[in-house]
Amino acid sequence: MAKKNGEKYQAIIDAAVKVIASYGYHNAQVSKIAREAGVADGTIYLYFENKDDVLISLFKEKMGAFIKATRACLDQQFHAEEKLRGLIHMHLRQSSQDRNLAIVTQIELRQSNPAVREGINKVLKEYLDVIDEVIILGKEQKIFRHDVEQRIARKMIFGTLDEAVTSWIMNDRKYDLVSLVDPIHDLFLNGLKSV
Amino acid sequence: MAKKNGEKYQAIIDAAVKVIASYGYHNAQVSKIAREAGVADGTIYLYFENKDDVLISLFKEKMGAFIKATRACLDQQFHAEEKLRGLIHMHLRQSSQDRNLAIVTQIELRQSNPAVREGINKVLKEYLDVIDEVIILGKEQKIFRHDVEQRIARKMIFGTLDEAVTSWIMNDRKYDLVSLVDPIHDLFLNGLKSV
DNA sequence: TGTTTTCGAGTGAATGCTCATTCACTATCG
DNA sequence: CGATAGTGAATGAGCATTCACTCGAAAACA
The missing domain is CATH 1.10.357.10 (Tetracycline Repressor, domain 2)
Structure with a gap:
């Protein structure tokens, strides 16, 4: 688990906000958040335990x-x-x-x-x-x-x-x-x- | 679609309340509600469009x-x-x-x-x-x-x-x-x- | 009354779809 | 050359919905 302050950590959180706000909770898939953050699906799991x-x-x-x-x-x-x-x-x-x-x-x-x-x-x-x-x-x-x-x-x-x-x-x-x-x-x- | 007043209609609704209250929304599967109501899974779709x-x-x-x-x-x-x-x-x-x-x-x-x-x-x-x-x-x-x-x-x-x-x-x-x-x-x- | 036919409510196993999560692999850096 | 960060296709679990089938009861008939 990477540290809680890398730029990617923030990018993922901000992407999540954006994706959830645009598509709604039930359409905010991990892969969509990853794409918005400009990282691969798997990368999210380097910074967070799970969704x-x-x-x-x-x-x-x-x-x-x-x-x-x-x-x-x-x-x-x-x-x-x-x-x-x-x-x-x-x-x-x-x-x-x-x-x-x-x-x-x-x-x-x-x-x-x-x-x-x-x-x-x-x-x-x-x-x-x-x-x-x-x-x-x-x-x-x-x-x-x-x-x-x-x-x-x-x-x-x-x-x-x-x-x-x-x-x-x-x-x-x-x-x-x-x-x-x-x-x-x-x-x-x-x-x-x-x- | 059966009428909105058969006893099964009520039974299903009451079962849904009970199941959701006990297991929570995310664990209230159709089959659990059906079992609680004493009907088959498919029967629910005779009385309701969908979940x-x-x-x-x-x-x-x-x-x-x-x-x-x-x-x-x-x-x-x-x-x-x-x-x-x-x-x-x-x-x-x-x-x-x-x-x-x-x-x-x-x-x-x-x-x-x-x-x-x-x-x-x-x-x-x-x-x-x-x-x-x-x-x-x-x-x-x-x-x-x-x-x-x-x-x-x-x-x-x-x-x-x-x-x-x-x-x-x-x-x-x-x-x-x-x-x-x-x-x-x-x-x-x-x-x-x-x- | 007894026999056959039709009907449709009820059934529940099988289907098919949607994702979260994994992991074998690649690229990069010191 | 390790070591580390990153990748993304493949996996598999979960579950709503479907649909071919059952069965009892009413209707039709004789």
């Missing part, structure tokens, strides 16, 4: 970078309210900016087999931790209500953002995703009820 | 019944606030009560191929309509803020409930899902912010 490993690695690489960037952004803010806005903004902007990646992680990879999904979930947990930290801080700063349940607030934030991106992709990205940042932020903070 | 058709039909049947029940429940309430609670309650209770079905619709069928997913999405649209109606009514009754965006509120409600059920299943249903109804309702209505 699953390609997919898991791709998710780890890309999502890992995104989580890191999000953390960096949140560190710029002090107030939980602003951090929450930063989180929403990062999430939606990321998806807008790399359409292929968004398609792959939001839609296509979710059709994968249990082994891959488990790998994905492990990485996602980290992201949920970031959300948790914002909520906890908000309570400490007395900006968020003390009686909102941690777990539930997390599910709302993640669930809403996830659904927003998925349905934006499903609707062929007809509108500007980032324009949803403030309305979502407002809804999270103030809820549906009129005063 | 995809079994899965789509299963989703239509089950989800259709659920939507109908939800509508009936909401009709009992007058105020949008109570209807919203009814919606949340129905959603979580349904998932609690039929664990196999919840696993199949929430987790397993999402791994299916594009044809099946399209069928599923069509049915889901109907459910989104139910959500929309509640939001619109809430605005009319001046119970919900006038400036919340329809689309976004819908995504929040659906996204949160969906995530709640999925993560409950993923965590082996360790807690009582229905106990989340009121906290979620409260969060939707009042948001995170402290007064």
Whole structure:
């Protein structure tokens, strides 16, 4: 197994993103990915254990970078309210900016087999931790209500953002995703009820 | 193609739910479903066009019944606030009560191929309509803020409930899902912010 | 009523296709 | 000249779908 940083390693991962985004998960054969990466089928097995490993690695690489960037952004803010806005903004902007990646992680990879999904979930947990930290801080700063349940607030934030991106992709990205940042932020903070 | 109501038709659908829930989507072969239903492999093709058709039909049947029940429940309430609670309650209770079905619709069928997913999405649209109606009514009754965006509120409600059920299943249903109804309702209505 | 014929639901072994993976071979580099 | 990286045709496993056949029951007949 070759090292995780050769240029071919990256080329294969990027090819996988491109092929899966273009053809869909179920039509992303190893040979197609290999051709796109400009290597032979067998070469993929020099860099990855098997096809699953390609997919898991791709998710780890890309999502890992995104989580890191999000953390960096949140560190710029002090107030939980602003951090929450930063989180929403990062999430939606990321998806807008790399359409292929968004398609792959939001839609296509979710059709994968249990082994891959488990790998994905492990990485996602980290992201949920970031959300948790914002909520906890908000309570400490007395900006968020003390009686909102941690777990539930997390599910709302993640669930809403996830659904927003998925349905934006499903609707062929007809509108500007980032324009949803403030309305979502407002809804999270103030809820549906009129005063 | 036999009629959509023979006892075998139902038996096959129920067998599919059971097999998929037990073995997972990727290990739910036609022959396993046939055995569970007590029919021969070929018999399935007398009642369904192909395997995809079994899965789509299963989703239509089950989800259709659920939507109908939800509508009936909401009709009992007058105020949008109570209807919203009814919606949340129905959603979580349904998932609690039929664990196999919840696993199949929430987790397993999402791994299916594009044809099946399209069928599923069509049915889901109907459910989104139910959500929309509640939001619109809430605005009319001046119970919900006038400036919340329809689309976004819908995504929040659906996204949160969906995530709640999925993560409950993923965590082996360790807690009582229905106990989340009121906290979620409260969060939707009042948001995170402290007064 | 008894006998023959037709019908079609039901069967399940055989087919054929699609890939992931392997591995004997080649090219290149130090 | 090893050693290493890369190649891509061949392999074989998995599985949806087919179709020639079975069999019981209803229809036709006498």
